[in-house]
Amino acid sequence: MARPDASDLAHRLGRQAEVVCRHYLSNGRRQGNYWQVGDVRNAPGRSMFVRLRDSPKGQAGKWTDAATGEHGDLLDIIRESCDLLDFADVVAEARRFLSLPHPEPEPVSRKSANTPAPSGSAEAARRLFAMSQPIAGTLVETYLRKRGFTALHGTGSLRFHPRCYYRPDEHSPTETWPAMIAAVTDLDGRITGAHRTWLAPDGAGKAPIDIQRKAMGDLLGHAVRIGVPGTVMAAGEGIETMLSLRQVLPDLAVAPALSAAHLAAILFPPELRRLYIVKDNDPAGDGARDSLIDRAGAAGIEAIVLSPEMGDLNEDLRHLGLDALRAGLRPQLAPEDVARFMSRAA
Structure with a gap:
């Protein structure tokens, strides 16, 4: 070749x-x-x-x-x-x-490969992601499509684990459930953490357990990255919120930070010039928005807030529909980004 x-x-x-x-x-x-x-x-x-x-x-x-x-x-x-x-x-x-983000290469030493990683550590997160598989044809794809997602390109940071450990507290026995595993990466694409969403055995929804989502590893400043960021990107809290935005803006890179506190602390790529901040309609979302606006302004980055009609963008997508979500977001975008990112979905 x-x-x-x-x-x-x-x-x-x-x-x-x-x-x-x-x-x-x-x-x-x-x-x-x-x-x-x-x-x-x-x-x-x-x-x-x-x-x-x-x-x-x-x-x-x-x-x-x-x-x-x-x-x-x-x-x-x-x-x-x-x-x-x-x-x-x-x-x-x-x-x-x-x-795409990739786990670190396997250790050459058999002894080191067999050494358990500390629970909840970045190394444990990398190993969990490495043991998981691409989402195509799995329960993760089933779950995401039931949440209204048809555009799943660029989602290599999401994987499927068929039997992911779940333990509600230190006194309870360990269970296993299928799970969506999301890689949390730094700006160089190195995996620093992972986020688990435990799923029902048929993929129709989340698992019927008390704590359905949990993160591990080093999260501060980092995010789940979907798409390749350039001068424009969007950041928000939840994976499903940001995937909802991609249904309308399929070529825009997005970065779920996984919580309001981590959204406020997300690090900016050096080439970033405009940041869309996708807020959830709650007090924590308001605080993260204000902090991120201040940090972006200090770094010379234009910050634009995107607000949902309901609690978050995935609620808008599922209950109001794609056309309503598109109509609600269009006037909130910079005009040049409507032409650049919304053209395929118009």
Whole structure:
């Protein structure tokens, strides 16, 4: 695949070779310094080997199928596993993947890999996210679609865990429930925490438990990041609130901070010039809004508040409908952002 951008993209993917394999060749498994799977189209089996580290024998990401003699790099894996034909689509998918948050590489030492991470720590959050799977075809997708979400592109920061531990307090036995796992990342995309939303076994709603959502790790200043931020982005409290905004503005990067206190402290990307603050209609939301407006102004960032008709934007979406949500948000946006971000949804 000798095309412009191919060498650079393949090299960047090679630095995360194991993460690429876990994502696109999910039917395989790690064997020493190789990823072993059936073929480049992600069939179960053991005939194809992907090199996970640079060595005198070859670069990370190079693969060979012993059964067929086929060989290539990680761009070929993306092309074949996603059934893409045009090189432009392969490049777009590779760039999308590289923009997503990813857990830290697995420790090389077996001893360190088997050492339990401290409960609630950033390391425990990274391991939980690594053990989870993409949401396509899972109960998380079922749950989100029942909440009114049809635009789920760019949601690589959300994953599904089929049996996530739940313990209401230290005196109660541990239970397991399916859960939506959201990666909390810093501005460099490094996972610092995770947020769990426990779900009902059929995905129709949240689990019937006392505490349905809980965060872990280092959250202060960080957020769940959906989409790639540029000069304009939006920040708010809840994941579902911000996904609701993306139903109307599908190309706008959003950052759920998970609580009013953490929203007030969210860190700004250096290129940010306009920040939409999505508030919830409650006193905590008002306080977070005012604090964030002051911080944005001090940093030379224009702050614009987006307010719901009901309690939050997801209530608006579910009870009033997409057209009403769009009509309510349009006059609150900067005119240039209506043309830039709302064009596909108009």
